[in-house]
Amino acid sequence: LAQVRSLLAQASYSLAAIPLSKIDSLPSMARAAEMAEEHSSQEESEGMYHDSARGSFGGRAAAIAVGVACLLAGAAAIAFHSPIHAAAPSATPAAAPLSVRALLESDELTDLATKNLMAMGGDALASADHDNVRGRVARALQNVSDAIRTHYPEAHRQMDQLQLTSAQKEASLRVVRKFGDPRMVGLAHDIAEATRQAEQESSDKDTIKRRLSEVLAPRVRDLQQLSQEMFPGQAVNLDAAAALPQLRKWHPSVEVDVSGRRRLLEAADDSIEQGAQAHAHTLFKSLQGELGEKMPEAPARMLSSSSGEDTSFISCVMKAMPDPTKFCKCVADNMSEVMSMMKDFMKGKMR
Numbered sequence: 001l002a003q004v005r006s007l008l009a010q011a012s013y014s015l016a017a018i019p020l021s022k023i024d025s026l027p028s029m030a031r032a033a034e035m036a037e038e039h040s041s042q043e044e045s046e047g048m049y050h051d052s053a054r055g056s057f058g059g060r061a062a063a064i065a066v067g068v069a070c071l072l073a074g075a076a077a078i079a080f081h082s083p084i085h086a087a088a089p090s091a092t093p094a095a096a097p098l099s100v101r102a103l104l105e106s107d108e109l110t111d112l113a114t115k116n117l118m119a120m121g122g123d124a125l126a127s128a129d130h131d132n133v134r135g136r137v138a139r140a141l142q143n144v145s146d147a148i149r150t151h152y153p154e155a156h157r158q159m160d161q162l163q164l165t166s167a168q169k170e171a172s173l174r175v176v177r178k179f180g181d182p183r184m185v186g187l188a189h190d191i192a193e194a195t196r197q198a199e200q201e202s203s204d205k206d207t208i209k210r211r212l213s214e215v216l217a218p219r220v221r222d223l224q225q226l227s228q229e230m231f232p233g234q235a236v237n238l239d240a241a242a243a244l245p246q247l248r249k250w251h252p253s254v255e256v257d258v259s260g261r262r263r264l265l266e267a268a269d270d271s272i273e274q275g276a277q278a279h280a281h282t283l284f285k286s287l288q289g290e291l292g293e294k295m296p297e298a299p300a301r302m303l304s305s306s307s308g309e310d311t312s313f314i315s316c317v318m319k320a321m322p323d324p325t326k327f328c329k330c331v332a333d334n335m336s337e338v339m340s341m342m343k344d345f346m347k348g349k350m351r
Contacts, residue, residue, distance in 0.1 A: 097163035100287060100295070101156065103172070104145055104280060110138045112173065113279040116180035117272060120188065120324045133272060140276035148299050155296035162294060172286040175230045176279055179328045183222040188327040190215045195317045195327075205314050212317070213345040220342055227335050234336075275325035277303050282332050313337045 103109060114134040121128070149156040164172070178184050191212060198211040216223065284300035304311075313334035320326035331338055 097165060098169055099160055100162045100164065101145060101159040103164060103169060104159070104283065105142060109173070109176075109279070109283070110134060110141060112176060112180075113137050113141070113276050116176070116279070117275045117325060119180040119182075119185055120275070120328070136272045137276045140273040141280060143273075144277060144280045144299075144303070148302065151302065152296070152298040155298040158294075158296050159299070162291065164290075168290050172283060172290050175286050175332050176282050178226060178230050178332070179279065179282075179325065181226070183219075183226055184328055184331070185324075187216070187219055187222065187226075187331060188324045190219070191317055191327045191331070192320075192322065192324055195321060199318070199321075203318075205318075208318065209314055209341065212314070213341060216338070216342060217345060220346065223339065223342060226331075227339055230332065231335060271323045271325070274323050278323070278325045278329040282329055285333060313341070 098106070111134070114130070114137045117137065118128075118130065118133060145156070148159070194211045194215040195208060198208040201207055281300055281303035284295070284303070287295045288297065288300065311333075313330055316330035316334060317327060320330055
């Protein structure tokens with residue numbers, strides 16, 4: 001009886017793990033009993049049981065045992081071949097949607113902005129404690145979120161509700177990731193130096209435009225590549241290959257002022273919060289491109305350095321001094337204008 005009980009328990013456990021669609025393929029109880037009776041009859045005919053009372057009980061027990069054994073064998077076979085296994089590892093679930101607010105306050109954006117600022121700061125931040133810089137970046141991004149909640153509560157609520165797919169998140173971070181690219185870092189520092197020297201000569205926008213065109217001319221290939229990488233399918237095409245032979249002959253009159261560069265690096269150390277805000281602003285602009293009208297404009301407008309209608313590249317760089325990260329934002333926000341400016345400059349030099 002103990003053996004029968006044990007077999008019945010095993011059968012119950014095995015059957016419970018089998019999908020309903022597979023149950024029909026198990027041998028029926030009637031067939032199991034029939035098989036057991038055949039087994040019992042064979043044993044009795046061979047004289048294995050001589051006592052009638054004991055043989056009757058023993059035959060029934062054997063019949064039950066054999067029947068349960070048949071069920072267990074069928075269950076084991078189906079469980080082995082079934083495509084559904086309880087212990088089988090499940091497929092990796094798709095990444096859960098992330099809200100715009102969660103992305104703004106996320107560790108991912110904090111780490112990315114920290115990495116970019118460390119690269120942009122160069123020697124000035126090379127000796128800085130990474131955790132300290134990261135902590136300041138995290139607080140700055142949280143302060144941006146808090147300021148939006150205070151001044152634009154409806155926009156903050158929308159940011160909390162807007163869900164981003166993995167593809168949308170990656171697309172919105174594509175431009176921000178380039179802030180730490182060595183090509184962008186070099187461009188930002190050159191633009192900052194050219195702007196500083198132009199302002200020493202004159203605050204006239206034409207002078208600044210000329211200076212910027214001169215310093216960017218040797219970097220036209222970098223500009224073309226960055227434009228294509230940040231805005232795939234939207235970049236202004238420049239025939240850099242045809243222009244480069246002419247540009248190699250062009251020696252810009254902008255001289256790098258080492259003391260000026262040092263001041264910029266020191267300023268970078270003092271402007272971590274502004275650098276984090278520049279990252280947030282570029283993120284919001286990218287999200288507007290990804291989400292369209294669903295993304296509120298107030299967050300980007302709140303962080304914009306332009307107080308009036310003039311949002312041009314020249315106006316942006318004049319207001320960006322002396323923060324290198326802001327120059328990255330100026331390039332990213334006005335890439336088409338920068339490329340057009342370079343195109344006009346190259347045409348003039350190739351005549």
